[in-house]
Amino acid sequence: MKDKKMVESITSMDEDFAQWYTDVVKKAELMDYSSVKGCMIFLPAGYALWENIQSILDKRFKETGVENVYMPLFIPESLLQKEKDHVEGFAPEVAWVTEGGGEKLEERMCVRPTSETLFCDLYKNIIHSYRDLPKIFNQWCSVVRWEKTTRPFLRSREFLWQEGHTMHETLEDAEDRTVQMLNVYADFLKEDLAIPTIKGRKTDKEKFAGAIATYTIEAMMHDGKALQSGTSHNFGDGFAKAFGIEYTGRDNKLHNPFQTSWGLSTRLIGALIMVHGDDRGLVLPPHIAPTQVDVVPIQQQKEGVLDICHKVEKEYLSGLRVKVDDSERSPGFKFAEQEMRGFPIRIEIGPRDIENGECIVVRRDSLEKITVKLSELKEYIPSLLETIQNDMYERARDHLDHSIYEAKDYEEFKHLIDEKPGFVRAMWCGDVECEDQIKADTTATSRCMPFEGNEPISDKCICCGKAAKHLVIWGKAY
């Protein structure tokens, strides 16, 4: 640990969490910096994570009736400006295109920061009757927001995401879809990313520009900070009215449809890193790990060693994502590499093992080493992958559960926010002034008003002492 190589490797989490994060994304070769500030390069290891997130989530979407489309990259300024709150919310961070083909454009266009306006412009033309509803469209794309401060995956100027945009006949239908998609997100994080979240509603201060309600899933990183990991918005008929979207209802009268949107981004990769990672690097949940099993041959030049490794890959573990690392590196290097990249299981096979008809199986999450008969691998490994997946969730769940505190008065609140990494549950009167005050005093923000576990702690607002309306989960956020 004391030689130069280790020092240059990964900074310890406890020493400097931010630096640890930067080290991991670089050393695990998830991304690289580009020549454009805030625009990152997704390297194969990072993009593969996104591909797996996409394919699982896309399947979950389609099971609920979602259809994919692709919308343009550019939004004319006039279109962006149709909804007042929306343009006010996004104007400060959009990038503008003012020239094309060497000539100044008649009207400047922004690079989409989100596509509500484009979808509205489309829906205006294709929704005429209640029979045209609902419309449940989604697109996988990138968007641009000209952030001042950027961090890999967590906040980049261009990021990849999916944005779903739906139109419904009634407010209830829209509300149902908003909640439904929030649940799709929460289930996906829980079952596939092994990340527990808290579901709830955003306060007016934190909700999306133009929405009547924003729902969120909030995850807790290893350092106790919150990461908003997916959002779902109910727009009511605000945009529909602003864009003149009307259809003839069952009553033969004109109505405005009700709208939702929901999105989840490559920021989630940041969550994966910060929820599960350790001082050796990434720890990936088996469901989305691009390589689930890394086979490391020992003395691979010896006859038969590589043959057995490939037999394990093709025969015993067919159907799993297996890699045989037959590079010329030393075994020790390969071990360190596998741990840095977070592959859930490593299998070591050398002459000694072959003689005994066994191999060494190493869990990335617990670093536990287990001797397993080669003949039992076929049964053992798939079930171990599920065990790891579940254990990782339980570990993260445990961390979340033990890092939520409760404050009854403001002194206690400030102390907890300051001293204890994690979230604090406290009552709130509903006034934005108190949110602002709390933020000024502690840098903590309201994360959400949770759907579950929201029984009142007291009847007074933690900040101003007036009658409390909601239980709110507070925390410092990314």
Next chain:
RNA sequence: CGGGGUGUGGCUCAGUUUGGUAGAGCACUUGGUUUGGGACCAAGGGGCCGCAGGUUCGAAUCCUGUCACCCCGACCA
């Protein structure tokens, strides 16, 4: 946009205070020996010292300007 930091082979940096022939480790190439926790030996290739001006006989080093990136804040997914 405020505060801090850094720009020198692909990477991490030394050299700048006190101007005088561009260095180290890692990585890379070739050959050999190795292989159960980041192997070793030998030989090799690779740099307008971010950019532009200035001072000087002479600038990586001093001066002025400029650009970029990173980190920490305020805003956001």
